[in-house]
Amino acid sequence: MLVAKRFFRFFGWLLLFSGIVLCSGANAAPRVVVRETHYDIHGWNVSQLQGQLIRCGVRLGDGQVYGGWTDWSVTWTFLCRKRFGSCVVSNVKTFVDVTYRLPRWVNGSPPPRLARRWNRYYRALKIHEEGHKAIAVQAAKEIEAALSNRLPPASTCSRARAEADETARKIVRKYLRLEKEYDRRTGHGMTQGAVFP
Numbered sequence: 001m002l003v004a005k006r007f008f009r010f011f012g013w014l015l016l017f018s019g020i021v022l023c024s025g026a027n028a029a030p031r032v033v034v035r036e037t038h039y040d041i042h043g044w045n046v047s048q049l050q051g052q053l054i055r056c057g058v059r060l061g062d063g064q065v066y067g068g069w070t071d072w073s074v075t076w077t078f079l080c081r082k083r084f085g086s087c088v089v090s091n092v093k094t095f096v097d098v099t100y101r102l103p104r105w106v107n108g109s110p111p112p113r114l115a116r117r118w119n120r121y122y123r124a125l126k127i128h129e130e131g132h133k134a135i136a137v138q139a140a141k142e143i144e145a146a147l148s149n150r151l152p153p154a155s156t157c158s159r160a161r162a163e164a165d166e167t168a169r170k171i172v173r174k175y176l177r178l179e180k181e182y183d184r185r186t187g188h189g190m191t192q193g194a195v196f197p
Contacts, residue, residue, distance in 0.1 A: 030074075030094040030140035034133065038104035045114065046197045049105065053196060058101055066188065067196065068125045069101040072136040076143050076168050080160045086153035087160040094140035098133045102126065117197065124193030131182060131192075139175035143168045 041052035058069040079091040102125065105118055147164050154160035186192055 030096050030137055030144065032096045032098065032133075032137060032140075035099045037099060037101050039101065040106045041103050042106060044107065044110065046117070049114075049118065050197060053103060057103070067103055067121075067194065068129050068189070070129045070132040071099045071101075072132065073097045074136060074140045074143065074168075074172055076140075076147065076164075078147055078164055080157040080164075082157070083153065086155060087157040088153045089147050089151050089160050089164045092144050092147040094144045096133075096136050096140045098136060100126075100129050100133075102129070120193060121196040124195075125189060128186060128189030128192050128194045131186070132179060135175055135179050135182060139171055142175075143171050146171060 039056045039058075041049060041056055043049035043052050053067055054065050057065040057067055059065050060069075073096070075095045075097075077091075077093045077095075078089045080087050080089055103122070105122075110118070146167050151160070151163060151167065154163055189195070
């Protein structure tokens with residue numbers, strides 16, 4: 001039985017969790033970039049497809065094989081500026097980068113009944129993975145709101161940058177915990193139908 005799995009890869013700590021000070025425009029919704037990658041599978045019956053999913057699926061450090069995987073990162077930028085003897089954060093922007101890894105069944109003309117079964121699984125798998133994307137986007141929105149509206153002025157711009165970065169990192173950690181809960185609650189997509197066969 002294969003289920004979906006979301007994995008947040010901690011790559012580029014400096015880029016990922018650093019508020020880069022830039023001049024930018026007014027606050028807006030997070031910019032979201034989504035990529036979809038595939039691994040090919042072949043088969044003419046349930047057993048063959050399941051074997052291919054196990055052989056070719058996403059293998060993570062927990063020793064399990066998953067049918068799907070979502071990798072996301074959230075980055076942020078802002079401007080620090082002096083105002084009335086203190087420093088404030090403004091012009092906050094957030095960016096979400098999402099990559100899905102999903103199976104692609106490459107048989108030319110599969111049996112119709114098997115194709116219907118596969119399509120149900122694939123749609124459910126995609127819905128589950130899109131739930132992970134939604135969590136990432138919500139994290140970015142919360143970072144943008146927190147840095148734009150909830151940070152008090154700091155005595156120096158270096159302190160303002162440090163407080164903004166720590167606030168954003170706390171929010172990312174919160175959403176990583178929410179993702180674990182999402183996977184626990186959905187059985188990594190099983191309750192959404194993301195299980196084959």
